[in-house]
Amino acid sequence: MGSSWKYESEKAMIKPVGMTVAGLDTGNGAGGETDLRVFEVLGIHGVFAITAITAQSTKGIKDINVVSSEFLKKQIETLLDDFNVEAVKMGMIYTKEQFQVVNELLHDSFLVVDPVLYAKDGTPLIKDVEDYKKIILPIAKVIAPNIIEASAISGIKVEKESDVVIACKKIRETYNIAHVIIKGGHSKGDFSFDYMCNEEGVYKIGYHRIQAKDTHGTGSVFATAFTAEYIKTKDVKLAFRKARDFVQSPIEYGLNIGKGVGPVNVSIEIMKKSMKYEVVEEMRRFAEFAENNEKFWILIPEVQSNLAHSIKPEYVRDLNDIATFRGRIIRRWDKKVIVGHPVVFGNPTHTARMLLSIILKGMNSTCLMNIRYDDKIVESFKEIGYETVEINRELEPSHGEGKTMQWIIEYISGEYVRIPNVIYDKGTKGKEAMIRFWTKNMEEMIEALDNLLKML
Known part of the structure; x- marks a missing residue:
C-alpha cells in the first residue's frame, strides 16, 4: 500500500499549468471561462483568478460586479501556493487596486497581457487607462493588442501597415515589453497581417480574413492560445505562429448563437477530430x-x-x-x-x-x-x-x-x-x-x- 502511494506521488505531472486573470463573461464568450476551455483544448490545466463578474450576453455588457482587490489577492496567492504556474494570461482587470495586486504578485511571471480596454459593444473594461499603463504594462512579458487598442496605448493612429510597425516598436520601447504583438483583425481588406516585434526585429504572419459575424472572444482566445503554446514550447516565435493558426478555425466555425455578436468556437478542432x-x-x-x-x-x-x-x-x-x-x-x-x-x-x-x-x-x-x-x-x-x-x-x-x-x-x-x-x-x-x-x-x-x- 505504501509503495503504491509513493509511486503515485512521484509520477510526472500530466499537464502543465497556466493561469488566467480575467473577468467572467456570463455569455461564455470572452471571459476567463473561455480561457480555461482554450487551455484545456491545447493540453494545459487552466486555473482562474476572477477580477469581475459581468452581466453579459452576445448583445453586450449590462453590468459589472468588480471583485475586491483583497479577494483577487487571496485568489492569486491561493493558486500560486499550490500550482506551478508556468505562464499567466491576463484579460479584463478593472481598478487601480487590482492593478497593484497583479503587479505585486505576478511581476516575476511570464505575463501575457490582452489589453481589453473596451468590450465589443464599447463598454470600458478598464477604469483608468493611464494607471493601467503605468502599473500593468511594465511587468508584461508579452502584450497582444488589436489595432484599436494599439492606437490607444501607443498614441499613434494606426491606419496603414507601416503604422503598425511604428506603434509596435513604440509600445515596446515605452513600456520595456519584450514582445509586442499587434493583431490585424480590425484592418480592412481580404488579407491581413499580425505583427510581433522584439529585440530580434519584426516578424509578421499573413492570413486570409474571414468574413464572419461571430467574432466575440477572438482576442482573448489568441492571447490564451499564445500562452498555452509558450508553456509547451518556451519558444515565443513558435507560440505566435501556433496561436495565429489556432484562432482561424474558431472564427470560421463561429457558434451562431444569441442575437448579437456570437462567440467563436474554440473547440472546433477537437470536435472535428472526434x-x-x-x-x-x-x-x-x-x-x-x-x-x-x-x-x-x-x-x-x-x-x-x-x-x-x-x-x-x-x-x-x-x-x-x-x-x-x-x-x-x-x-x-x-x-x-x-x-x-x-x-x-x-x-x-x-x-x-x-x-x-x-x-x-x-x-x-x-x-x-x-x-x-x-x-x-x-x-x-x-x-x-x-x-x-x-x-x-x-x-x-x-x-x-x-x-x-x-x-x-x-x-x-x-x-x-x-x-x-x-x-x-x-x-x-x-x-x-x-x-x-x-x-x-x-x-x-x-x-x-x-x-x-x-x-x-
Whole structure:
C-alpha cells in the first residue's frame, strides 16, 4: 500500500499549468471561462483568478460586479501556493487596486497581457487607462493588442501597415515589453497581417480574413492560445505562429448563437477530430457489412464502387471533411467483395465530390455510394420508399476533370426542391450507367442496402 502511494506521488505531472486573470463573461464568450476551455483544448490545466463578474450576453455588457482587490489577492496567492504556474494570461482587470495586486504578485511571471480596454459593444473594461499603463504594462512579458487598442496605448493612429510597425516598436520601447504583438483583425481588406516585434526585429504572419459575424472572444482566445503554446514550447516565435493558426478555425466555425455578436468556437478542432474518428469507425462497420453479405457483389459496377462518408454536414467545408476507401470496393471473379482499406480523407473520388456537392446544397447527407445500374435495383429502391431521379448524361456540357458530379447536383437542384436519394443515369458513350445513393447517416445506408439486397 505504501509503495503504491509513493509511486503515485512521484509520477510526472500530466499537464502543465497556466493561469488566467480575467473577468467572467456570463455569455461564455470572452471571459476567463473561455480561457480555461482554450487551455484545456491545447493540453494545459487552466486555473482562474476572477477580477469581475459581468452581466453579459452576445448583445453586450449590462453590468459589472468588480471583485475586491483583497479577494483577487487571496485568489492569486491561493493558486500560486499550490500550482506551478508556468505562464499567466491576463484579460479584463478593472481598478487601480487590482492593478497593484497583479503587479505585486505576478511581476516575476511570464505575463501575457490582452489589453481589453473596451468590450465589443464599447463598454470600458478598464477604469483608468493611464494607471493601467503605468502599473500593468511594465511587468508584461508579452502584450497582444488589436489595432484599436494599439492606437490607444501607443498614441499613434494606426491606419496603414507601416503604422503598425511604428506603434509596435513604440509600445515596446515605452513600456520595456519584450514582445509586442499587434493583431490585424480590425484592418480592412481580404488579407491581413499580425505583427510581433522584439529585440530580434519584426516578424509578421499573413492570413486570409474571414468574413464572419461571430467574432466575440477572438482576442482573448489568441492571447490564451499564445500562452498555452509558450508553456509547451518556451519558444515565443513558435507560440505566435501556433496561436495565429489556432484562432482561424474558431472564427470560421463561429457558434451562431444569441442575437448579437456570437462567440467563436474554440473547440472546433477537437470536435472535428472526434467526428473523423467516428467516421472511420463507421466506415469499418460498413466494410464488414459489405464483405460479409453474400449478395453485396450485385451492387458493384464494372468500374468498381466506393463509399463516401462525411462528418456532420454543418461542419463540412471541403473534401478534407469527407472520407472514402483508398482502394475502392471491388468485386472479385468469385463474387467475393473486397473493401480497399484504409479509410482516407480528402481523396477526390466521384463519390466524395458528389457527396460534397449535395451537402453544400443544404441537404442533411453524410453517406453516398455508387451502385451498378439495373432497372430492378432502381425499382427496389422505389419499393422501400426512396424517391429516384434519372439524369440524361447526353445533356452534360464539356467541362474540366472532376466537374461531372457537381454538374449533376446543380442540374437536379434546378429541377427539384429536395435532391432525391437515388440518382441514376443510363450512361452514354464511354460512361458506364450508374446509380448514386445517399443517406443521412450510416445506419440508414446499411439498413437500406440490407433491405434492398433481400429483395434482389
